[in-house]
Amino acid sequence: MGILRIGSRKSALAMTQTRWVIEQWQKRVPGLSAEVVPMTTRGDQVLHLPLSRVGGKGLFVEEIERALLEKRIDAAVHSLKDLPAQLAPGTVVGAVPRREDPRDAVITRDGRPFDDLPSGARVGTSSLRRVAQLRRYRPDLAFIPLRGNVDTRLRKLAAGEVDAVVLAAAGLVRLGLGDRITEHLSPEICLPAVGQGALAVQCREADEDTRRSLVSVEDAAARRTVEAERTCLAALEGGCQVPIGALAEIRDGHIRLAAMVGRPDGSELFRVVVQGEDPAEVGRRAAADLVELGAGRILQETREEAELGG
Numbered sequence: 311m312g313i314l315r316i317g318s319r320k321s322a323l324a325m326t327q328t329r330w331v332i333e334q335w336q337k338r339v340p341g342l343s344a345e346v347v348p349m350t351t352r353g354d355q356v357l358h359l360p361l362s363r364v365g366g367k368g369l370f371v372e373e374i375e376r377a378l379l380e381k382r383i384d385a386a387v388h389s390l391k392d393l394p395a396q397l398a399p400g401t402v403v404g405a406v407p408r409r410e411d412p413r414d415a416v417i418t419r420d421g422r423p424f425d426d427l428p429s430g431a432r433v434g435t436s437s438l439r440r441v442a443q444l445r446r447y448r449p450d451l452a453f454i455p456l457r458g459n460v461d462t463r464l465r466k467l468a469a470g471e472v473d474a475v476v477l478a479a480a481g482l483v484r485l486g487l488g489d490r491i492t493e494h495l496s497p498e499i500c501l502p503a504v505g506q507g508a509l510a511v512q513c514r515e516a517d518e519d520t521r522r523s524l525v526s527v528e529d530a531a532a533r534r535t536v537e538a539e540r541t542c543l544a545a546l547e548g549g550c551q552v553p554i555g556a557l558a559e560i561r562d563g564h565i566r567l568a569a570m571v572g573r574p575d576g577s578e579l580f581r582v583v584v585q586g587e588d589p590a591e592v593g594r595r596a597a598a599d600l601v602e603l604g605a606g607r608i609l610q611e612t613r614e615e616a617e618l619g620g
């Protein structure tokens with residue numbers, strides 16, 4: 311292999327993640343040479359708009375997939391939670407590296423714990439999933455839409471636009487901002503997004519050399535947990551308008567998957583825990599259990615609203 315070209319979005323987080331993967335890769339494959347190819351995606355150009363309005367997460371991936379298929383790059387590093395269920399035909403997830411902390415984290419402006427935020431305090435997050443779950447825990451807080459890169463959100467917190475922000479712990483840790491975290495949200499209170507904290511290295515299906523080499527950075531446990539979560543998400547066919555959270559863990563070799571579907575206003579929330587051996591089977595069973603519990607109604611209503619263009 312010559313010099314591998316690794317595509318990455320240009321945000322500080324994306325670049326850090328890409329460099330981290332290359333570093334892990336080079337540790338295991340001495341002599342491997344790789345360069346980062348920074349890319350702008352359509353998603354990056356509409357960062358200020360709510361994700362639920364700009365047509366979903368595929369926006370961040372399409373252009374990178376085209377570059378892969380046109381052989382302008384050989385691999386691309388993505389946050390797994392931004393990766394759509396269906397990859398472009400001819401591409402595969404060549405590796406899922408070791409997963410970072412999957413939990414959500416709260417940063418309050420004055421450092422007081424989340425539970426001590428006063429009634430009416432403004433919590434910045436645009437995630438329907440975070441709002442749906444946190445509204446049930448603290449119905450007295452005001453949830454304020456807040457988008458942009460991690461540093462933009464931290465700046466808005468420092469400027470007093472909000473009293474607290476909720477972000478993925480993994481992103482903060484990777485950016486060296488882990489010490490800013492006030493506290494981690496227990497998955498009992500707030501289940502993370504599917505794939506949160508995990509990365510995917512995407513490559514061409516037919517590129518045997520790259521695929522063989524990528525096995526060196528593969529983390530089998532991370533792959534299994536992410537597969538269980540993503541199978542559950544795909545089986546729910548939820549789209550990005552429905553609050554969905556899921557977290558799988560390996561316990562004594564078994565998979566334990568917790569998953570939730572809720573209404574954005576927090577008025578209803580269904581949660582299940584499923585255990586088993588096969589990640590895909592566990593994921594499908596969690597989705598079926600959720601639908602049976604009542605989540606089917608929420609999913610159906612959201613689909614009808616989407617069809618009406620609402």
Ligand SMILES: NCc1[nH]cc(CCC(=O)O)c1CC(=O)O
Pocket residue numbers: 389390391392476477478479480481482505506507508509
């Ligand atoms: N939605 C954007 C996004 N995509 C990945 C991360 C963080 C890193 C990760 O979850 O792996 C973030 C920021 C956030 O949600 O706080």
